[in-house]
Amino acid sequence: MTEPVVAVVGSINMDLVVQSDRLPGPGENVMGSAFRMIPGGKGANQAVAAARMGARTCLVGGVGLDTFGENLLANLADNAVDISGVKRDSSSTTGVALIVVDDGGENRINIVG
Numbered sequence: 001m002t003e004p005v006v007a008v009v010g011s012i013n014m015d016l017v018v019q020s021d022r023l024p025g026p027g028e029n030v031m032g033s034a035f036r037m038i039p040g041g042k043g044a045n046q047a048v049a050a051a052r053m054g055a056r057t058c059l060v061g062g063v064g065l066d067t068f069g070e071n072l073l074a075n076l077a078d079n080a081v082d083i084s085g086v087k088r089d090s091s092s093t094t095g096v097a098l099i100v101v102d103d104g105g106e107n108r109i110n111i112v113g
Contacts, residue, residue, distance in 0.1 A: 011042050011095055012059070012061045012076075013041035013095035017038055017100075018034070018101070019034040020033060041061070057081050058082035060085035062088075062092065063094040064088070095112060096113060
């Protein structure tokens with residue numbers, strides 16, 4: 001059987017995730033209970049999923065010349081995603097998603113990039 005080939009065009013972001021018992025209201029500070037940095041972005045997530053399912057996968061997207069970009073590219077390569085189509089741009093920063101998740105699983109997300 002021929003190995004499937006998948007090309008993904010999409011975002012590559014670092015997700016900065018705060019777990020909290022509840023979501024803050026406007027102007028309100030709420031203490032979080034945990035913080036994680038998770039490789040993300042819709043495109044990157046799809047590419048990793050396809051590669052993990054056995055498809056030869058390449059990703060087309062962009063990251064900045066910064067630590068987040070380096071870490072995200074390393075994660076993609078570690079997951080067997082071909083990153084030759086990812087542009088590293090010195091005039092931009094790598095995308096980030098600021099995510100607050102409450103104990104019920106509801107979230108609020110702001111994305112830059």
